[in-house]
Amino acid sequence: MVKGSDNPSGAENQQERLIRTGWVVGFVDGEGCFSVGFVRQQSSGSRRGYKTGYQVTHEFVVTQGEQSLSCLEDLRDFFDVGQVVVNKRYDDHREHLYRYVVRKRLDLLETIIPFFQKHPMRSSKQGNFEKFARCVALVSANKHLSPSGAIKIAEIAETMNHRKSRQNLIRILRGHTPNALDTGR
Numbered sequence: 001m002v003k004g005s006d007n008p009s010g011a012e013n014q015q016e017r018l019i020r021t022g023w024v025v026g027f028v029d030g031e032g033c034f035s036v037g038f039v040r041q042q043s044s045g046s047r048r049g050y051k052t053g054y055q056v057t058h059e060f061v062v063t064q065g066e067q068s069l070s071c072l073e074d075l076r077d078f079f080d081v082g083q084v085v086v087n088k089r090y091d092d093h094r095e096h097l098y099r100y101v102v103r104k105r106l107d108l109l110e111t112i113i114p115f116f117q118k119h120p121m122r123s124s125k126q127g128n129f130e131k132f133a134r135c136v137a138l139v140s141a142n143k144h145l146s147p148s149g150a151i152k153i154a155e156i157a158e159t160m161n162h163r164k165s166r167q168n169l170i171r172i173l174r175g176h177t178p179n180a181l182d183t184g185r
Contacts, residue, residue, distance in 0.1 A: 034132035081107035
């Protein structure tokens, strides 16, 4: 799962791991986000789209300003998965934003989700994480490929992170009209 130490049985190394684990949990509890989204993916040309007309996306992300970039690199090194990417800003902000992002389903299933199941967060973010984990499990079981599975995922995602309403998406999926224009945003 996460990187181990050369001497995992030493008391000093165990204490170090506990401190690092606590820092990771607290940092993600304050700054992290577990999100599930939907991207329109219809058939076009020779490319075959999703039967529902939507691709389900999932990501674990922590965002920081450039001055705290080393914290994101520490997270990447701790989990040994994901990447740190820059979101360049050209407005009146003083620094670029950086994101530690894990999108790969296998990395989420084998590293991120088990870690936060073993080391739960203390805020309401834990509830969002649990919903996120359910959605990733549904996608892993290919439930997102059917309208009823996509609806279930959309209903769960609608209750996460104060997101915009998924009612229009759910209406489209229930009517199974992937060619219909989605006018609600």
